[in-house]
Amino acid sequence: MNKTWLFFGVGVVALLVVIAAFALRPTTPTAPAPTVEDELQSEPAGLGQAPLTEVSPTPAASLVTFGTPKKSAHFESSTPAHGTTLPAPPINVVLDFNFDLAPQSFIAIERNGGDNGNARDALERDYGMDLTTIDANKLSMRRKMDPSAPDGLYTVTYQACWPDGSCHDGHFQFAINRTKASAALDLRGQSAVTVNLKDIAFAPPVIRIRQGTRVTWRNDDSVEHYVNTDAHPSHTYFLAQNSRALKNGDTYAVTFSTPGAYPYHCSAHADTMRGLILVE
Ligand SMILES: [Cu+2]
The missing domain is CATH 2.60.40.420 (Cupredoxins -  blue copper proteins)
Structure with a gap:
């Protein structure tokens, strides 16, 4: 019995050493992992191109502060992308996954309310229209957006479900600022x-x-x-x-x-x- 526990103890220590070695392993300097900050900086700049970046920042734009997205398992991308400011409402919000979606999946598109406009506990009504639909290839789901949705910050909350019945939730944010359309x-x-x-x-x-x-x-x-x-x-x-x-x-x-x-x-x-x- 004592021997068994000794082996077990040695095994646990060995496992911890392996985990520590993996965690502390030297990383290659050539390919730093993209960070959320990188995405936030690159997306709006890429979207705006030259004409949009030439306009001076509007008060509405400077008030928008994007939170940190939470990506569910198998999440690949979304349109609008997290951190994007659009000069008009998107026709729909689309999420892409690398795994087949099951019917319980859904998307909510809520406008952030409250004084600071960024509190997730002060969401207004859902500006999604009709029901969430899953594309024929099952890798994407989408929901139409109300074209009269007002300017502001929007939080997309979603539930992605797989054929085995498990579901994962996630969220990300984008903004609508119609004053940018003049550029x-x-x-x-x-x-x-x-x-x-x-x-x-x-x-x-x-x-x-x-x-x-x-x-x-x-x-x-x-x-x-x-x-x-x-x-x-x-x-x-x-x-x-x-x-x-x-x-x-x-x-x-x-x-x-x-x-x-x-x-x-x-x-x-x-x-x-x-x-x-x-x-x-
Ligand atoms: Cu090309």
Whole structure:
């Protein structure tokens, strides 16, 4: 009996040594893990591109302070991304996972109320419309958003369930600030507009159009580009906006009939080649 306990004790100590060695192992200096702060800094800058960052910060924008997201197991991405400020409400909130979703999954899109506008215990009503739906491939779920949702900070709370019956909850935040729409190129007087893919960028990157406008992208570069709805690489936010590979001279067109913000990117240059369409 004593021997058994001795072996058990030695085993526990050995296990602790292994765990400590793993925790204290030297990390490679080449690839630092991305932090939440990195995401927060990169997302709004990438979304805004040049025209939006040229405007001076508005009081409404400076009041928005994003909290720390909580990501459930198997979470991959969301649109809007955590920490993003959009100049118009998103048409829907989409969450992407790397595991099949089960029907009990749901999304709530609540506006933060209260004096500081950031307290999770002071959420207003849910601005999600209709019920949460799971896409055919079961890897994404989405919920439409009320296009009349007021400016402010929104907390998305979700429950993601798996076929085995287990569920995990998570949350993240984005903001709506319509004053930023004035920085977009206003093309609301036209029923058809063209966006050029030139010098590894969308030109113009941020446009404002009328409901029902047809947008045509044309590749003026020698390298191949794509037009893909966010997020990368799930491309799920607005499924109708995903092109094939566009060679020099190729075009791709989409008619936008639902008002809202449409963040998109080129999947071959996802970090830098980003665009935004505001449909009114
Ligand atoms: Cu590209």
